[in-house]
Structures are given as structure tokens and as C-alpha cells.
Amino acid sequence: MSSTPIDIQPYPHARVIWSQFDSHHAYVIQPTTLVDPQRRWVWFTSCWHAVGNVIDTSPVQQSIITHRHYVTALLDSGFHVAGIDVGVPLGSPAGAEICRRFYQHVITAHNLNPRARTVFQSNGALIMYNWAAQHPDCVSHMLGIFPAVDLRSWPGLDRVCTGDVITYPEFRYPFSQSELESRLHDFNPIDRLRPLAAHHVKLFHVHGDADELVPIDQHSIPLQHRYQQLGGEIEIEIISGGVHADSADYYESNRARDFLLSD
Numbered sequence: 001m002s003s004t005p006i007d008i009q010p011y012p013h014a015r016v017i018w019s020q021f022d023s024h025h026a027y028v029i030q031p032t033t034l035v036d037p038q039r040r041w042v043w044f045t046s047c048w049h050a051v052g053n054v055i056d057t058s059p060v061q062q063s064i065i066t067h068r069h070y071v072t073a074l075l076d077s078g079f080h081v082a083g084i085d086v087g088v089p090l091g092s093p094a095g096a097e098i099c100r101r102f103y104q105h106v107i108t109a110h111n112l113n114p115r116a117r118t119v120f121q122s123n124g125a126l127i128m129y130n131w132a133a134q135h136p137d138c139v140s141h142m143l144g145i146f147p148a149v150d151l152r153s154w155p156g157l158d159r160v161c162t163g164d165v166i167t168y169p170e171f172r173y174p175f176s177q178s179e180l181e182s183r184l185h186d187f188n189p190i191d192r193l194r195p196l197a198a199h200h201v202k203l204f205h206v207h208g209d210a211d212e213l214v215p216i217d218q219h220s221i222p223l224q225h226r227y228q229q230l231g232g233e234i235e236i237e238i239i240s241g242g243v244h245a246d247s248a249d250y251y252e253s254n255r256a257r258d259f260l261l262s263d
Contacts, residue, residue, distance in 0.1 A: 010068075011075055013031065013033045013075065013076075014029050014030060014031050014032055014075045016028075017029070021084055021098075021101075021105065024084055024086060024098065025047070026047070026082070026083065026084040026085065026102065027050075027051055027082065028081070029050070029080065029081040029082070030080060031075045031078050031080065034077070034078040036077060036078030036079055036080075039110075039112045040079050040080075040113045040117065041080035041082060041106070041107075041113060041116060042074050042079055042081050042118065043082050043083065043106075043117070043118045043119070044067060044071075044081065044082070044120075045083065045086070045120040045124035046083075046124050047083025048066075048083075048085070049067040049119075050065065050067050051065060051083070052065045066251050067251060068251075069257065070251075070260060073260070073261065079117075080112055082106050086098060086099065086127060087168045087171060088167040088171075089168070090126050090151065090155065090160055090167065090171075090173070091129065091130035091187055091188075092167075092171045092172060092187075093173075094170050094172075095127045096127060096130050099127060099131040100134070103116065103135070103138060114137075115140040116140070117139070117141040118132070118139060118141070118143065120142070120145070121144075121145040121146065121147070122146055122147065122213075122245070123155075124147070125148050125149050125189065126149070126189055128142065129149060129192065130189055133189070133192035133193070133196060134195075136195040136196050137199055140201060140202065141202045141204070141259065142201060142202070142204070143206075143256055143260055144205040144207075145205075145207075145256075146206070146207050146211055146214055146244055146245065146250065147205060147214070147219060148214045149190045150189070150218060150219055151184070151187070152184075152188070153215070153218040154218075157180055157181060160173055160177075161173055161176060161180055173187070190219075190223050193223070193226055193227050194230055196227070196232060197231050200232075200233070201232070202233045202234075202259070204235050204236075204237070204259040205234070205235075205236045205237070206239065206249070206253050206255075206256050207236060207237075207238060207239065208238070208240075208241065208242020211242065212244065213244040216238065235255075235259070237255050
């Protein structure tokens with residue numbers, strides 16, 4: 001993994017280290033004043049929400065940092081922030097494997113806390129939940145923003161298996177639809193919550209009740225019921241009238257910010 005500072009430094013008192021990890025764009029943002037003594041850190045998926053799209057270096061793209069509200073609070077509290085571009089892997093085995101290797105590299109190279117905190121948006125929930133289900137001792141808090149957590153609802157098992165999604169070829173599922181249906185307990189986030197509950201992983205979702213692409217009653221609400229039945233801790237902040245992605249309330253939630261900073 002090669003690492004160099006990049007020109008875009010969107011946060012005061014922080015340093016963005018831009019890198020390539022297994023041919024994928026990645027970064028770590030280091031706080032440069034206060035550093036958390038526990039060296040806690042937060043992993044953002046999709047990664048661009050924390051730093052803007054650094055591939056397109058136009059001034060407009062540089063200024064678009066959706067999750068600035070959360071990242072600023074984290075950096076001000078001494079947390080590190082990291083991300084890697086894995087496209088839209090839909091929680092696939094190959095996508096989860098590169099997440100595993102990236103996690104291991106980040107905590108080793110930057111001497112970070114072994115229990116990450118994660119922020120994921122929309123389809124990013126599929127890969128983060130599946131990575132966490134395999135490594136529940138490596139995560140403590142998970143914040144989902146209108147998260148897709150059931151492959152059957154979004155994008156649909158037919159689209160997963162045909163590759164009719166925007167993702168890297170190596171991250172597609174190597175199964176037929178019937179094979180995937182018979183193995184949903186291995187790959188569908190909403191069916192893989194038991195390890196997270198057993199390791200006391202805390203969950204928080206921010207989801208709109210008017211989201212037609214990823215309906216709350218097919219994703220966050222049933223996940224909440226299942227997680228609570230397993231004894232897990234979860235909260236949902238429901239955005240009244242919130243449709244998919246189109247509300248500042250998703251990105252400026254003080255409850256979500258406080259959740260990320262909580263013990």
C-alpha cells in the first residue's frame with residue numbers, strides 16, 4: 001500500500017493520507033492536534049462521503065463532503081477516519097475479504113484501536129454488515145444512513161446474481177440465484193445479526209419514512225426487531241417525510257453524531 005499526502009485537505013487540524021490499497025483508492029485522516037488516547041477510529045463507506053470525490057479534482061467536487069458534520073466532530077475529538085473505495089460489492093465474499101485486509105492494514109500501520117466504528121450509507125450497509133458479521137470483535141458501533149440490509153428487497157436477488165449493478169467484476173457473487181437463495185444466512189445482513197448481538201455491537205440507523213428505494217419497513221424496522229429479539233442495542237432516528245438521500249437531516253443528525261462519539 002503506497003501512501004502520500006494529497007492536495008485536498010478539507011479539515012483544519014487534520015491530515016488526509018491518500019493511498020492505493022490493492023488497486024483501490026483509500027485514505028486515512030489523521031487528527032493533528034488532539035489525538036484520542038484510545039486511538040479510536042471510524043470507517044466510512046462509501047468513502048467519498050468523508051473527503052469528497054478526489055478522483056475528480058474540480059472545485060465543485062472538492063467542496064462536496066456529505067458527512068462533514070460527523071467527520072468534523074470525530075476529528076475534533078481525536079478520532080482517526082478511514083475509507084476505501086470498493087464500489088458497490090453488495091456484501092459479496094470478495095468485497096468482505098478486501099475489507100478484512102484493509103482493516104488489518106489500517107489498525108497495524110496507524111496503531112489504531114482494534115474495534116472500529118463504521119458509518120455506511122445506502123448500499124454500503126451490505127458490505128459493512130457482512131464484514132462485521134464475520135469479525136464482530138473488530139467493531140463496536142455501526143451507524144447506518146438509509147441503509148439497505150436485505151438483498152431480497154434491494155437490489156433484488158436477480159440483480160445480485162446477474163451482475164446488473166455498478167461494481168467491480170471481482171466483487172460479484174459467484175452463485176446462481178437459486179444458490180444464493182439457499183445461502184442467504186451466509187450473505188444477507190438482516191439474517192446475520194446474531195454475532196453482532198453476542199459481541200454487544202451498538203447499532204444506530206437514520207432512515208426516512210418516505211424512502212421508496214430502500215423502504216424503512218423492509219430494512220431498518222425489521223432489522224431493529226430482529227436485533228432486539230437477540231438482545232442487541234439499536235436505535236432508529238426516523239426522518240419524517242425523508243426520501244432516499246434527499247434530506248440534510250440524514251447528514252446533520254446530532255443524535256447520530258453523539259452515537260459515534262459515545263462509549
